[in-house]
Amino acid sequence: MSGPKVGETVERFELEKAWLVDPVSGREGPGEIVVVDGMLDSVNWLEGAEAEGVTADGIVVAPGFIDLHAHFREPGFEDAETVATGCAAAAHGGYTSVVLMPNTSPALDEPGVLERIRSAARASGSPVAVHAYGAVSAGRGGEQLSAMGELADAGVLGFSDDGAPVKTARLLRSALIYAGMLGLPVVEHAEDLELTAGAEAHEGYVASVMGLAGWPTAAEVNAISRDLAVLADALGDEPRARLHITHVSTLAGLDLIRRAKAAELPVTCDVTPHHLAFTDEWIAGSRRWAWEAIDGRGRSRDPWADGALTAGPYDTSLRVNPPLATPADAAACLAALVDGTASAVVTDHAPHTIVDKEVEFGKASNGISGIETALGILLSLVDAGKLTLPAAVRALTTGPAAVVAGWAGAASSAAARPRGLVEGAPADLVVFDRSDRWTVGEATLRSKGKNSPLLGRDLPGRVILTIANGKLAYEDPEA
């Protein structure tokens, strides 16, 4: 394609003989699309001889991805990321909508901060739709509620003190009730801070061998238990109370949520690409995927005995909250995605400066710059036969959209609209090539955050084009 710059309307784009994946209709197969003046002018499903040779292993078209959990660091930490660089990174990852966490400085606890983020998004020229959650507590201090009503009027999609859990059960109860009255959820980072004080890595064999202080599974389980108990109580006062637990990382934590959903509590959750694909043995220097680090009986292999260590130990790009856990926990994240316990994959894109990562492992800032590698990780799961291509696309599109649609006060948001490959709708899509790989590197990542354990690694599924709301968001410079 030649012509539009980022932010300009895509006047004409035609793609012949691609593999279309439409999670709204549930259809996938060979097809062609034509975009005219930013609208999907035609979606033509091919059959018979016309479809010959078109497979799911080549060029794929899917709706633009939605990330329900990202950190763009502005205002306050612009050395790590800005709204502009975050949007560029998102578009490179195939995302056309993002929901930002409010742990900026100042925290997004009143509408003025949201306006600053929105004006940065406008100034960036990127068509990626930028949404945000407001803080649960003023200044994220865990003492008093933020200006929740004003934030809801200004258009936040929910409330979160992410980076930390809502500090007390009492505050969480008030937040669930008040947010529920506004038709919005509390989005919870589930962590028992008492159990994780001083913790460096998931408690277990790898942490023991490496001399890292253990982060027990109970830290997540305790917090989820508290959250579910408080939700059940809050519903008595406010039936619209909604809880979303983000980046769930352990088998035991996911089991609790599975049971709560079976009991019809209004709780949803998500998992991240890194908890699906990486494990604690990566801290020792292993770089095999989580599904390669488990034996037939669901037990962790020993990376030292296997000679699986191909990288140096204590790479701080692997320090993340919650920590990378065992292969069985990663398998549980995948099972939760497949059985619907987890509704979405979110990136928890957490860019950091080199300064914040070039320290001892336990002192490094938590987080992985992940919005550009989520697709490649999910396609690696598809290539390994662990996930179907439509399921991977759903986890990035209709899955997160359905979560937002369940929040009455956010359901009119663009992030909640069903995204299909539908004629007559604004083009909002990603085109990627499964026959082509790209190398994750400091130069190829658009994010300012180069804190990725995948640096130097090839990932499947080069993104060729991202169109957001009819406008060019990303185009592969080599295409």
Ligand SMILES: [Zn+2]
């Ligand atoms: Zn978090």
